[in-house]
Amino acid sequence: MHIHKYERWWMIFGVAMLIAFLALLAFAAVENSIVPPSGMQQIDPKLVAQTPPFNHPGLRRLSDGSYEAYYIAQVFAFDPPVLTIPQGAKVTFYVTSTDVVHGFFVPGTAVNMMVVPGWVNMQTHVFRRAGEYLLLCHEYCGIGHQDMFGKIEVTKR
Amino acid sequence: MTSDLQVRAENRVVIAHIYTSTAAIALGAIFGVFQGFSRAGAAAAPSWFDYYRILTMHGVLMALVFTTFFITGLCLFVTYRAIPRERKLALGWVGWLVMLVGTAMAAVEILLGNATVLYTFYAPLKASPWFYIGATILVLGTWVVAYEIFENVVYWRRTNPGAPVPLVVFCAAATFVMWIVATLGVVAEMAMLIPWAFGWVPTINVLLTRLFFWYFGHPLVYFWIMGAYIIWYNIIPTRYGGNTFSDGLTRLTFIMLILLSTPVGIHHEFMEPGISSTWKALFTVTTYGVAIPSFITAFAIFASFELAAIKQGRKGFIATVKSLPWGDPAFSGAAYGMLLFILGGFGGLVNASYGMDAVVHNTIWIVGHFHVTVGGPVALTFIGAAYWMIPRLTGRALWKPEWALMQTRLWFIGMLIMSFSMHFAGLLGAPRRTADVSYGGAAVAQAWHPYMTVAAAGGVFLFLSIIMFVAVALGTLVQNRKTEPMAAAFATSATPAGATPAALQHLFRWGVIALAFAIVVYAGPVGEILHHPGYGAAGMRTW
Numbered sequence: 001m002h003i004h005k006y007e008r009w010w011m012i013f014g015v016a017m018l019i020a021f022l023a024l025l026a027f028a029a030v031e032n033s034i035v036p037p038s039g040m041q042q043i044d045p046k047l048v049a050q051t052p053p054f055n056h057p058g059l060r061r062l063s064d065g066s067y068e069a070y071y072i073a074q075v076f077a078f079d080p081p082v083l084t085i086p087q088g089a090k091v092t093f094y095v096t097s098t099d100v101v102h103g104f105f106v107p108g109t110a111v112n113m114m115v116v117p118g119w120v121n122m123q124t125h126v127f128r129r130a131g132e133y134l135l136l137c138h139e140y141c142g143i144g145h146q147d148m149f150g151k152i153e154v155t156k157r
Numbered sequence: 158m159t160s161d162l163q164v165r166a167e168n169r170v171v172i173a174h175i176y177t178s179t180a181a182i183a184l185g186a187i188f189g190v191f192q193g194f195s196r197a198g199a200a201a202a203p204s205w206f207d208y209y210r211i212l213t214m215h216g217v218l219m220a221l222v223f224t225t226f227f228i229t230g231l232c233l234f235v236t237y238r239a240i241p242r243e244r245k246l247a248l249g250w251v252g253w254l255v256m257l258v259g260t261a262m263a264a265v266e267i268l269l270g271n272a273t274v275l276y277t278f279y280a281p282l283k284a285s286p287w288f289y290i291g292a293t294i295l296v297l298g299t300w301v302v303a304y305e306i307f308e309n310v311v312y313w314r315r316t317n318p319g320a321p322v323p324l325v326v327f328c329a330a331a332t333f334v335m336w337i338v339a340t341l342g343v344v345a346e347m348a349m350l351i352p353w354a355f356g357w358v359p360t361i362n363v364l365l366t367r368l369f370f371w372y373f374g375h376p377l378v379y380f381w382i383m384g385a386y387i388i389w390y391n392i393i394p395t396r397y398g399g400n401t402f403s404d405g406l407t408r409l410t411f412i413m414l415i416l417l418s419t420p421v422g423i424h425h426e427f428m429e430p431g432i433s434s435t436w437k438a439l440f441t442v443t444t445y446g447v448a449i450p451s452f453i454t455a456f457a458i459f460a461s462f463e464l465a466a467i468k469q470g471r472k473g474f475i476a477t478v479k480s481l482p483w484g485d486p487a488f489s490g491a492a493y494g495m496l497l498f499i500l501g502g503f504g505g506l507v508n509a510s511y512g513m514d515a516v517v518h519n520t521i522w523i524v525g526h527f528h529v530t531v532g533g534p535v536a537l538t539f540i541g542a543a544y545w546m547i548p549r550l551t552g553r554a555l556w557k558p559e560w561a562l563m564q565t566r567l568w569f570i571g572m573l574i575m576s577f578s579m580h581f582a583g584l585l586g587a588p589r590r591t592a593d594v595s596y597g598g599a600a601v602a603q604a605w606h607p608y609m610t611v612a613a614a615g616g617v618f619l620f621l622s623i624i625m626f627v628a629v630a631l632g633t634l635v636q637n638r639k640t641e642p643m644a645a646a647f648a649t650s651a652t653p654a655g656a657t658p659a660a661l662q663h664l665f666r667w668g669v670i671a672l673a674f675a676i677v678v679y680a681g682p683v684g685e686i687l688h689h690p691g692y693g694a695a696g697m698r699t700w
């Protein structure tokens with residue numbers, strides 16, 4: 001089979017581009033630890049309300065000055081509905097669902113997770129800008145899906 | 158040679174498929190334009206027919222019904238015309254009927270509000286079992302059509318020993334080889350969902366159903382794209398007196414699509430718990446791989462344009478563009494589609510890198526992206542091809558061909574307006590699949606509003622465009638102006654025939670290899686899920 005010269009160049013260019021993209025991703029993963037959320041911890045969805053630390057959802061301060069925020073997603077609300085954290089704080093969100101699949105998304109940030117019953121998903125974020133952030137469910141979860149949102153208040157330091 | 162009667166009987170089968178798909182896009186457009194208004198805050202769905210029921214209808218009609226019936230019709234058409242023979246047509250009809258029954262079952266359950274689960278039907282949202290059964294029957298109907306096409310390939314090989322299958326039939330059969338490999342995933346998912354929906358098993362493994370869904374869901378996209386590529390490679394060149402750039406490269410492209418379309422699905426699950434980063438990284442690599450056949454296609458199409466222009470004694474970019482038949486609706490549909498596809502390709506590269514995906518996952522950006530890929534290139538190519546096929550199927554001249562041309566332009570403009578504003582709103586964080594995105598007047602949400610309004614306006618263009626398409630399709634039947642029988646000629650290759658290596662001709666063998674490849678790539682994440690089955694979900698009806 002004859003492959004035209006230009007065609008060959010074009011294919012080499014295409015493959016080279018793809019390899020460059022992949023290399024960039026690998027670099028971002030290793031250098032800046034930009035990796036997708038991959039919570040591997042399991043939890044019984046029927047017993048979430050009794051299982052620590054989800055029996056007391058909300059913010060927790062660790063000894064190194066960073067924070068953990070435990071969230072329950074449930075039709076059609078987040079618990080806690082409002083979270084207040086200081087500007088510049090490093091927060092790791094832990095989220096689980098008691099019923100169907102929900103989303104956990106803070107517009108304007110890369111906080112973006114699927115919340116699957118039976119699993120605890122997690123993601124870390126540093127809120128550099130003070131102000132009020134919207135937290136919303138961005139996976140269809142039922143008739144009240146559009147009403148499922150909360151607030152994150154980042155207070156000025 | 159085949160009799161007139163035979164050809165007419167074949168045409169009736171194809172007409173049934175194509176007009177069913179036309180009905181689906183027409184209905185789907187009504188729901189679509191409403192969604193635009195709802196999201197812009199300009200309308201609200203009544204409580205007895207809520208937004209999500211509307212959205213489920215739109216997604217199912219557009220993504221599953223319109224596209225599938227068009228591709229089955231197209232592939233039967235090219236097979237019948239490129240391999241003329243006296244043949245029984247029972248399977249073409251059975252396939253259509255089975256698909257129609259499945260569609261009707263699923264549609265009734267959605268309309269009754271028993272399956273407001275959107276076209277992705279993610280467990281543990283629990284729909285009526287008859288919805289899942291209907292959807293399964295729709296898929297099984299496509300397998301009947303696949304069998305009909307494969308049977309003709311086998312017939313050709315038997316009666317033309319040593320000769321390669323006609324290129325257009327090769328492409329059609331390759332599309333269905335890929336489709337069989339892909340639909341095994343959704344059938345496996347249905348085998349989990351149906352007993353659970355009946356209550357025979359108490360709980361379901363949510364992660365496994367989602368994984369099976371995306372095992373199918375991504376190649377579903379490539380099924381549509383392969384349908385468009387069949388047209389781009391084999392039909393469009395005949396509109397400007399050109400050739401398929403290369404027979405061998407076209408076959409290579411389709412074989413690569415068979416191999417690479419399936420083992421990529423997990424890129425839809427980057428934000429998922431329970432699937433470790435290793436597997437997400439692996440699927441990023443395979444996802445970039447599936448861009449290669451599209452690179453080849455872009456080259457082959459532009460090369461074909463250029464060669465045709467040179468044949469006419471023209472040289473240079475402007476001259477080439479001018480030499481193309483922009484006044485022909487079949488060509489303009491495909492060509493505007495190709496322009497949109499270039500935009501879609503860039504968006505796709507963004508989505509596939511998970512760092513950037515974190516910003517746009519499940520935002521309206523994604524909806525903008527697939528309207529600029531399936532809603533634009535694929536739908537517009539199909540509509541254009543319908544303008545080409547309908548006179549050849551019905552023996553009637555197109556009613557108002559100038560409307561047909563206007564329609565393709567209107568769709569192009571409407572799609573640009575709608576999907577551009579969706580992309581922008583998505584970058585600002587507007588979520589998809591949401592009836593009302595005002596969030597109690599939150600400040601960020603207010604920033605989305607202008608974009609949602611512009612998107613709704615784009616939706617109106619699209620809606621008007623669909624009305625014109627339906628008017629032309631039905632007007633042609635009603636007006637009943639007979640034409641001379643038209644041949645359905647397919648493009649021939651610019652490279653000498655017979656130069657195609659034998660390795661590029663074994664379709665079914667490549668299908669088996671593709672399935673094995675998909676199983677190997679998926680073994681990791683599936684093994685991981687089965688190793689930690691965790692807690693099953695009981696499921697519920699939250700609507």
Ligand code: HEM
Nearest residue numbers: 186189190192193216219220275532589590591616619620
């Ligand atoms: C009249 C033309 C159309 C209009 C006005 C339109 C409008 C829309 C809008 C506004 C949404 C987003 C709803 C939301 O996320 O809340 C949507 C979703 C969707 N559209 Fe379209 N669309 C049109 C044509 C098409 C076509 C031709 C296709 C495919 C062939 C298509 C496939 C889809 C799919 C698959 C979804 C996603 C459904 C889901 O998220 O469950 N649309 N459409």
Ligand SMILES: [Cu+2]
Nearest residue numbers: 102137141148
């Ligand atoms: Cu939710």
Ligand SMILES: [Cu+2]
Nearest residue numbers: 137139141145
């Ligand atoms: Cu939701």
